[in-house]
Amino acid sequence: xxxxxxxxxVGYGAYVPRYRLPAVEVSRVxxxxxxxxxxEEKSVPGLDEDTATIAIEAARNALRRGLVDxxxxxxxxxxxxxxxxxxxxxxxxxxxAIGATxxxxxxxxxxxxxxxxxxxxxxxxxxxxxxxxxxxAIGADTAQGRPGDALEYTTAAGGAAYIxxxxxxSLAYLEGSYSFVTDTPDxxxxxYRHYPEHGGRFTGEPAYFKHITHSVQALLEExxxxxxxxxxxxxxxxxxxxxxxxxxxxxxxxxxxxTGLLAxxxxxxxxxxxxxxxxxxxxxxxxxxxxxxxxxxxxxGSDAFSLVVTEAITERQxxxxxxxxxxxxxxxxxxxxxxxxxxxLEMH
Amino acid sequence: MNVARYWRTEKTxxxxxxxxxxxxxxxxxxxxxxxxxxxxAGQDLRTFGGRGEVYSFxxxxxxxxxxxxxxxxxxxxxxxxxxxxxxxxxxxxDQSDVRIGMPVExxxxxxxxxxxNGMVVYGYKFRPVMHE
Ligand SMILES: [Zn+2]
Numbered sequence: 001x002x003x004x005x006x007x008x009x010v011g012y013g014a015y016v017p018r019y020r021l022p023a024v025e026v027s028r029v030x031x032x033x034x035x036x037x038x039x040e041e042k043s044v045p046g047l048d049e050d051t052a053t054i055a056i057e058a059a060r061n062a063l064r065r066g067l068v069d070x071x072x073x074x075x076x077x078x079x080x081x082x083x084x085x086x087x088x089x090x091x092x093x094x095x096x097a098i099g100a101t102x103x104x105x106x107x108x109x110x111x112x113x114x115x116x117x118x119x120x121x122x123x124x125x126x127x128x129x130x131x132x133x134x135x136x137a138i139g140a141d142t143a144q145g146r147p148g149d150a151l152e153y154t155t156a157a158g159g160a161a162y163i164x165x166x167x168x169x170s171l172a173y174l175e176g177s178y179s180f181v182t183d184t185p186d187x188x189x190x191x192y193r194h195y196p197e198h199g200g201r202f203t204g205e206p207a208y209f210k211h212i213t214h215s216v217q218a219l220l221e222e223x224x225x226x227x228x229x230x231x232x233x234x235x236x237x238x239x240x241x242x243x244x245x246x247x248x249x250x251x252x253x254x255x256x257x258x259t260g261l262l263a264x265x266x267x268x269x270x271x272x273x274x275x276x277x278x279x280x281x282x283x284x285x286x287x288x289x290x291x292x293x294x295x296x297x298x299x300x301g302s303d304a305f306s307l308v309v310t311e312a313i314t315e316r317q318x319x320x321x322x323x324x325x326x327x328x329x330x331x332x333x334x335x336x337x338x339x340x341x342x343x344x345l346e347m348h
Numbered sequence: 349m350n351v352a353r354y355w356r357t358e359k360t361x362x363x364x365x366x367x368x369x370x371x372x373x374x375x376x377x378x379x380x381x382x383x384x385x386x387x388x389a390g391q392d393l394r395t396f397g398g399r400g401e402v403y404s405f406x407x408x409x410x411x412x413x414x415x416x417x418x419x420x421x422x423x424x425x426x427x428x429x430x431x432x433x434x435x436x437x438x439x440x441x442d443q444s445d446v447r448i449g450m451p452v453e454x455x456x457x458x459x460x461x462x463x464x465n466g467m468v469v470y471g472y473k474f475r476p477v478m479h480e
Contacts, residue, residue: 018440047418048439048457052470056456084468093470097362097456099395321479329478331442 001121001177003128008170009307010134011066011163011316014279015057016266016326019044023153025335030148038239042156042267044333044341045142049157050084052093054272055140058161059098061320062136065171066163070099073163074132075123076106079115079271081189082142083108094138112187113236114297115139116160116271121177121303123164134165141270146195147344154239156267160275171316172282172291172307176223180215181301188299198298204242207300212236212246215302216294223306227251230306231289234260234277236296238268252292259284265327271297280323285309354469361471364398364454366432367391377432398454400428400474407443414460422446426474440475451477 021044023037045054055078063070076095083090091106100106109115109122116139123135140159145151167173186207189196199207212235220226227233233252235243240263247257260277269276274295281291289309296302339345357378359365366377370390374383377396382389405424408415415421422438424446438446439457452474459471 046440046457048437048459048473050458050468052468053455053457096358097470099363325478 001179002174003124005128005130006167006173007124007127007164008167008173008310009162009282010165010169010171011062011064011068012171012279012282013058013061013063013065013161013320014276014323014326015054015061015140015159016269016276016323016329017043017045017049017054017157018329018331019046019333019341020330021333021335021338025338026153029335030152038153038241039267040264041332042154043158043269044338045157047341049142051078051080051082051140051142051159052084052090054142054157054159055080055090055094055138055161056097058140058159059094059136059138062161062163063098064320065316066165067316068134068163068165071103073100073104073134073136075126075135076100076104076138077109077119077122077136078138078140079109079111079117079119080139080141081110081112081115081270082144100136111301112297112299113238113268113270113273114295114301114303116275117293117295117303117305118297120162120164120275120305121179123162124174124177127164127166134163137162137164139271139273139275141272143268143270144195144342149195151196151198154263154268156269158266158269158272158276160272160279162275169312170310171313172285172309175290175306175308176219177303177305178215178219178222179301179303180211180218182211184211184298184300186298186300203298207298208236208238208242208296209246209249211300211302212294212296212304213249215304216250216292219304219306225290225306227256229290230256230292232259232281232285233257233292233294234274234281235294236274236302237261237263237277238273240264262323262327276323282309282313283317283322283324285313287311287313351467354467361459362456364396364472365393366396368394375428375430375432377428377434396428396430396432399477400426400452402438402446402448402450402452403427403433404448405438405446417461424452424474426452437473438475439473445476453477453479
């Protein structure tokens, strides 16, 4: 897919909370320290953080890099599976905090881990149609896993924000995008339930691998590109192995996915996961670099994007904190503190 | 505080929006009816940059009702770069690392939740500066 009017990413920003829970802490409590762990450690939000506060900081960083006045944004869209309210948009809180209200559209998006890239597709459409000059798409989450469940090792918190704007003002312009979805019940959470249900091994083959390989292959065909044409590729990262394997299946090498693979250090940040990988890549990208972004959301689907970095990026990268600065800012906590921070304690 | 009051003070809490006195030109935070410097009544809105330093601080281990969820935490007087002094919680910092003169920056965080069925109140806090 490609809009009539050429568009690109004008600004981008990341955010990762400060606290880290090593995966061995989870296995110490639940498996007696036996068995392997899927990542090294995951980010944990502080007691005063939620999807709105995470989105606000990522959004402010995007505005700094974009040199865009918040009043010029016509959309502030937040994709998440952990919105603070069941009814009341996160988007209005973020739009107000960054100074984008009131001449702005601000809704929330829901599509498991690809809610953020779904918002990005829509922002591309909004700017690409000429309805708006600037639209912001955010992926942010404070994901929860049931205590002792396999997901508890990886469910993490983070956010990434992108301002879509005209190509001539972009740091990376869009070559094209593609979305591939099917009704696949690999992972879900019913209303009023705190923790999600998942299909175990079912989440791999017919869900993650199938949807990403289809979206990426279709995009590459449409654009007549080969994996070797890309300087970097970022895939949704629920753990470290899945993105490594899907990259290999598609013909991308380890070097291409290295910079954007953060899951080992921050865990699965859900709607932020692929988008945060892209901020890490953009932080060090050079003009001319072609970058692939491919998300995955349970339910299920994948959005794929091809971007080419412009000359403008070099003087903007340092205008906000680097993704790696957030990753390096870490305070390790144990399972007990984690239980308190994530409200897993029942007070009777 | 009721929902309407939260809403009226939202811009001040979310974006550090204060004022500049039209007569003496001094920055004012939070917004006031009369300038604290020259007592004139005319002011223009201005957004503060969010940088400052810790002027003084106190650790809170026995928090007032509504804030016990977050204890222990540190409350500080912050001197903004533009001049005004304001009171705010520090966040993302260990108590043993807090120092007078420590450079800090504004972040928007949860201040409190009005119970299970109530609203979430967001506002400014300050943390050690991450970015030069
Ligand atoms: Zn005055």
